[in-house]
Amino acid sequence: MSDRMTGMSFDQLMNWVTEELENHGTLFGLHRAYKAPEETLTIFGRDLETPIGPAAGPNSQLAQNIAASYYAGSRFFELKTVQIMDGDELAACVNKPCIKADDEAYNCEWSTELYVPQAQDEYIKAWFLLSFMAKEYGLGSMDGFQFNISVGYDLEGIKSEKVNTFIESMKNAADTETFKVCKQYLLDHVSEFKHVTAEDIEAIRPDICNSVTLSTLHGCPPQEIERIATYLLTEKRLNTFIKCNPTLLGYEFARETLDKMGYDYIAFGRFHFEDDLQYVDAVPMLQRLIKLSGEMGLEFGVKITNTFPVDVKAGELPSEEMYMSGKSLYPLSISLAAKLSREFDGKLRISYSGGADAFNIDRIVGCGIWPVTVATTILKPGGYQRLQQMADSLEAMGVGEFKGIDVAALNKLAEDAITDAHHVKPAKLPASRKSNETVPLLDCYTAPCQDGCPIHQEIPTYVALAGEGKYEEALKVILNRNALPFMTGTICSHPCQGYCTRNFYEKSVQIRNTKLECAEQAMDAIIDCVSVTGDYSGSVAVVGGGPAGMAAAYYLARLGAKVTIYEKRERLGGVVSAIIPNFRIDDSVIAKDAALLEKLGVKVLYNTEAPAVDVLKKEYDSVILAVGAYKRGELKLEGGEAQNALAFLEDYNRTNGKMAIGKNVVVIGGGNTAMDTARAAKRCDGVEHVYLVYRRTKRYMPADEHELVLAVEDGVEFRELLAPEKLENGQLICRVMKLGELDASGRAGIVETDETVAVPADRVIAAVGEKVPTDFYEANGLQVDDRGRVKVSPTLESSVENVYVIGDGLYGPSIVVKAMAQAITAAEAICGREISGSCDIAADPASIYAKKGILAEPGDKPESERCLGCSTVCENCVDVCPNRANISIKVPGMAKAQVIHVDYMCNECGNCKSFCPYASAPYLDKFTLFAKEADMADSKNDGFAVIDKEAVTAKIRFFGKETTWTKGQESSVPFGLLKVIEAVCADYSYLLP
Template sequence: MSEIMRPMSFEQLLNWTLTEYKENGTVFGERHPYHADSKFNRTIFGRDLETPIGPAAGPNTQLTQNIIAAYYTGSRFFELKTVQVMDGDELAACINRPCIKADDECYNCEWSTELFVPQAMEEYIKAWFLLKVISKEFGLGSMDGFQFNISVGYDLAGIKSEKVDTFLNTMQHAQDSEIFKHCKAYLLEHVDLFEKVTAEDIESISGDICNSVTISTLHGCPPEEIEKIAMYLITEKGFHTFIKCNPTLLGYEYARKTMDDMGYDYIAFGDFHFKDDLQYEDAVPMLNRLIAVCQERNLEFGVKITNTFPVDVKQNELPSEEMYMSGKSLYPLSISVANMLARDFGGKLRISYSGGADFHNIEGIIDAGIWPVTMATTILKPGGYDRLCQIAGLLEKEGVVFTGIDAAKTEKLVEEAKTSPYHVKAVKPLPSRKINKQVPLIDCFIAPCKEGCPIHQDITTYLQLVEAGKYEEAMDVITEKNPLPFITGTICAHACMGKCTRNFYESPVHIREMKLEAAQNGYEALMNKLTAPAITKEGKAAVIGGGPAGMAAAYFLRRAGMAVTVFEKNDALGGVVRHVIPEFRIPGTSIDKDAALLEKMGVEVRLNTEVKDTAALKAEGFTTVILAVGASEPGVLRLEQGEAKNALEFLADFKANDGKLDIGKNVVVIGGGNTAMDTARAAKRTTGVEHVYLVYRRTKRYMPADEEELVMAVEDGVEFMELLSPVKLENGKLICEVMVLGDMDASGRRGVVKTGELKEIPADTVIAAVGEKVPTALYEANGINVNDRGRALVNEETLETNVENVYVVGDGLGGPATVVEGIRDGLKAAQAVIGETLVRDFDAETDEAVVYERKGNLEDVREDSTEAKRCLNCAGICENCKEVCPNRANVAIKVPGLEKHQIIHVDYMCNECGNCKSFCPYDSAPYLDKFTLFMDENDMADSKNQGFTVLDKDAVHCKVRFCGEILDWTLGEETKIPEALQKVMETVCKDYTYLLR
């Protein structure tokens, strides 16, 4: 049953670890081993520590395999998942599933180990032994180079309970426990499995596992209870002790203002936790008392920052009412608590840190004297545990001894956090990274960038060619599906980049810029070899409108061998891109090159020719007419008084007159889309204009404009006037009604509520960018049926109208859209006319070694590395679900006869945290939707997943659920089960027996 984790035996864990390493050079799927050097050792709690980092108490320290994966990749300080008196089934029943959402800032609604306390203890002791032996066997470091830190909560009575007390005592001195004896005996009996580990090494493994503890307290735990717990663990148990402190120490006002200023205004939390939790004025004297008690006993004492920050569920993030926030948004609060304590304790209070630590900030944290540092959110993202190896490498410094915390450095970290692009929230809500498809059982690897592109450009392929300097070949790939490489390389809305897996690392691969690089370097070679194809198709096509959609339709039709004429009413091709979008966005020379490519293909172009009668064209001998006339009807903004200028008219005038217009000093632009941003930026460049105000009834976050366009407007000095609704224009002022944001709906969009308050904005000219409309009258005049919104009714597959051989494409079909959507329409219509598929795919080559080396490593754009080198080639190797699973429950296997690695889900290792769902590029949840290996028939019966359980691995005999049916299958028998799935099950039985229980 998926939500119930079944710990593996020590024997299975050892077999899995050694076998996988021997056969694949990996450990639980991790490919970046960290080899520690003793010269970088530090000391804490009287023991060595090879690196000052590790996983925080949470999903990454709950099971033995999690701890092994973290150690292999560079962790040496392990804050084990919290244990408490409530455990096992009782606690698991309290956790809503899914319980983790880490796609940007992280949220969770789980808190302690879901195992029974004795099980948790066994997991940690098994991990203790396995880390000891693999450290030497795999050459990862010293057998004594890591430390376990136990975490307990949440009240003194629970900590004193028999099972938690037994846990504490055993973790201190485990020599006499049954699990310790079993692990040691098994290793000694099987010492022949090792090449480097000896019997003496195994005998030397100490049972003194933990000498430190971190106290976790629930929100609202009174200070006297916290102090009692600490005193008990210090004086009666003799632990070096950390107490977890929460950001609530900062006070509600500071936390709220910080979140609001950094763009997290949508994160909702009340002030009651700040009132009920430990108060700072109580914390300081309590901490001083505990410091003194520890000093008397030669024990180390400190605080752990941070515990959790509870926030309200407002957008169905998780199936609970309250959840705990962590990651990038928690960092500015956590580091603020650290700074406050460093300042007020003169740097003498030791701080163990968590709360948004990652590759981008960890050097600064540790350089300030704050360590050890434990992490969760960053290793819950693609790259997973492998991210730790790169982080560990950053921290290799000799002779580091804790002498205190530098308050000046922590204060600097606070200020940097508040403006860091890695912690400030994006201006706009993040686009969905999902593609609208269900994950298949087999061959699920896919390039999200390609799927997100309306024309399915072979992006990973041309990125590889650009990286290799093969620009001509890259242009061959690009122009196979895209006849406008310069236009799309400059102003494409790049939906591809919104889907890029690299977004979960640091920033997307700048795909658009790579296309432009290919165009700039490969254009001449392409033009030199292009020739107009022979006319091999019957009939002639007329394309009315020379914008992107019309240019694309003409290109594809002509390339397919049909005679094509483009009729353009203006003096040059390019449509809105040419005549409206300002020159500072895209130079005319770029548009000229795309137009020249079209003409080189043999397309006839008739400029300054407006056509309104499709029947007349047919009478002239054209057999096909494609209307690509754009959305040319101006949208109307109705004011109670005064009139607004239309945005497209203004932009055309601006471009025609090179910005030399008389529109006054103060200009108001109304709207929040991309056209509004272009309009505002053009107005800023208009002669005599001093102020440009952009008025919108919501805030920036809810404007429809692309974030890139919005940010450029801000950088140009456009003054955003948010939460205003225009009413009337009089006496050189635009009168607006002040609005306030209402509640969020499930989509995350907030409504607006009128306040009745008015505000005046100086306005010599008001320009309305409120959307353009399709030319309904033109359609009706040509007998084309329209819907109640005046849009042409077309066959969605072909874009043909009710008038035979007349098609509608581009903005004129559905209203203003993107250039690449216009290309998509042009291709769709051209393929319908020709009756053939007119483009082909180019598959990228997959160099596994190169791809796996890139995975887990964060890297911004650098001078010595092209953007293309940041591509993760997801179409060849994705494995996001494998990488982000804390428990390693999604496994990639090599199946003979199948080209790509295959993902199977291992049911007994999964607790349905749901993290893989966030990062699967499909609109799916791998833990529910991938082919699943069940431990036994009972577990299979408790699940609805398609999958199998092995009844006899030698005979390859399995019980299988496929398409809702339960089948009994043995290799070689006739079956309805697809051959690829048969191969998967055969491979598990023969090559991955360590997966079987």
């Protein structure tokens, strides 16, 4: 596969736009168009319908990128930077993949990868395309948008014939061949248009651009920057912005700010801060250029920001240095804007980029800062469509002409940025949201939440039903696979939410809360509908009435089994009842789930130790051991021993927290149990301080983000980077640790120091984990491995026939929903059938497309309004590709749309890899359309090159085997892939260059 993009001819672009809109109602995959208001702004002496658009970068390098951006709401386009180095020479310097934008963003690419004349052609084609779209589709005025060229990086290069020709052509393109070709094409086809007339076409202005943004390399001397800006103003007579870098803020400010906001892992040194333009030099330079521009009758300002270079530490990209952008760049960029505005009393014009999105665009522009260009936000799921919300927001607020910057408002915005939840890094780094599966060539749409749920609940379906107020139907869907809706709705660690695509927007859909809402609203109404649905007639003993045992009993009884639970305590719930603090979940909640077992006829023997396995086997057809990991770990310290956390929590629940444990309590550990322990200790009488000691920082604690945040909110005092060593005179003596280098997974190592600290400790409690009951298994004749864990088959059957092991006692402490998944596996093995069929209901695609790109926090509206229905429509790879190289097509006879990859539009930036829910990169792994056979030979992708569109003849590669096929012939290639090729030729022929 080549990483070189190929621009489309203007006639192909026009065919694509007109045919896609007419036949499919979309434009380059976008489903909603922004129609500009009649009121316009003015900048550089020209109209501007809305002051936003793509920053010079991946979203403004090809004509289709610019057209997609315009359709979604852009009207100011900062075209991708051109410089003297271009084409193959530049491509050799850019490592691929070059973009990683799954949270804060990084890139290691800079100017256009096209040759400068090719870039010029793309921009001229885009100019005509937008002019046509504006009038033909009623999107705005043909003069309502502006192009802003970006050039770099030194005066010699800018003066070169190549770049100089580009600048002059963009100033007036009338004599360029591309301008003439585009104009003639429109005139030749004017009879086909509904609204565009010959007069409109003749009126398309050739002076495409009268403004420029200057980009310089890091370390460029101030004298050189001023010389270039002077040249652009005086010789080229262009309204000019100079890109300014946050390094103007100084190393200490940048480091302290990012550390405070949770970006302490982002590594950068002092070099760029010392080598780049200095603030003391920048101010007088800007003053001189402001004066000069005034004398020239031109506008001048700064573009914030240029780039913020950071080190590659965890293999983020294949380079040594990369450029940071997005949410982490915002506090630096807006702080620099505030600093310069104070310096110039609000009179310095600022063009802004650096973490702008729908959450802050109104405040940025409201301060008088515009135009605003974006990159990171539109590189995320929702893609270009995110621009529409920003444009709508600005239209609603009303943007006035530039009369200066509101310095006080901007200072407040910069101050708020440091604590803004949309920009502060969460305490825990997000885990990978990818599955372990490879993306299929066909029918790849999948719901990551459902895939990430150990019991694979039909989450999008019940969330949608709940949103419609159909709680009874929603709960029936939940109970289809979930035996414990109240328990999981209350304390489940919700791995589903970690996989939710909505995380790439703002926050996950609140799936757990929705489940609990359904259970609370509908259980009384539907419990009588809970009944036996299977015909299995065997008997099963379940040893242990915790979540695993309760779930197994539910599934077995529903399939028809006669089930008896042996529970040694006086109530069901196991660890959830006895150990999890009652302020998180109490026995009344567990009892509601237990009522389901009663309804299904499950017999529960309370306060009863189960007989030995061999005794149970004589009475029951099968036995399930769900005994838990009840062997408690110990932490011995020099000078004393720490109390076991589970013993403490059990005492806490039994006494309702009426325990004398001293004023200062130390909890050792960083998992969920440690958080529960610390929060419970805070609630004990007489406790003044609870210190949580862990040898790494919060970021590397194994606890769930939600549990960690709750501990912080409860006032638990985290003592990070401490390793406990001994108890001495009411103090816990700890070794101070420091974080080492990050490994490839992003986890930091730890290194001991020579320093120790003392933590006050009237009581030390250790959450050091529990152990599986090896002795119990061995006593009952079950084989165990060298780690003391029982040996089981894939169905969880032990070495003793018809005896199964599930829950924490199998592999050690885990989460409730994983125990339920094991219960399903065992129940299905025993009964010889699946516990249930699918309750999935496909969503309405139109309703999903209406949500794409819209940022919306959880709030008063149902969560169904935020759910993106990924099992019906995923298209993350389609959304995030700046070049539109991943295409969703409708194939006759297939229920779901299919995604293909278009080779000639791709430069292997790798952005789609970050957001595909599979362990795949769509640009490498999806069925690929090649422009010609030679391109196919240059790639290893499975895919096809159309040889004859009319006859539907194509060369196909499938699993590495190449064949030539014509419609109607037999083929070893799957029928669905052949139908994809037919659909491309019949309904998407504009994809074929």
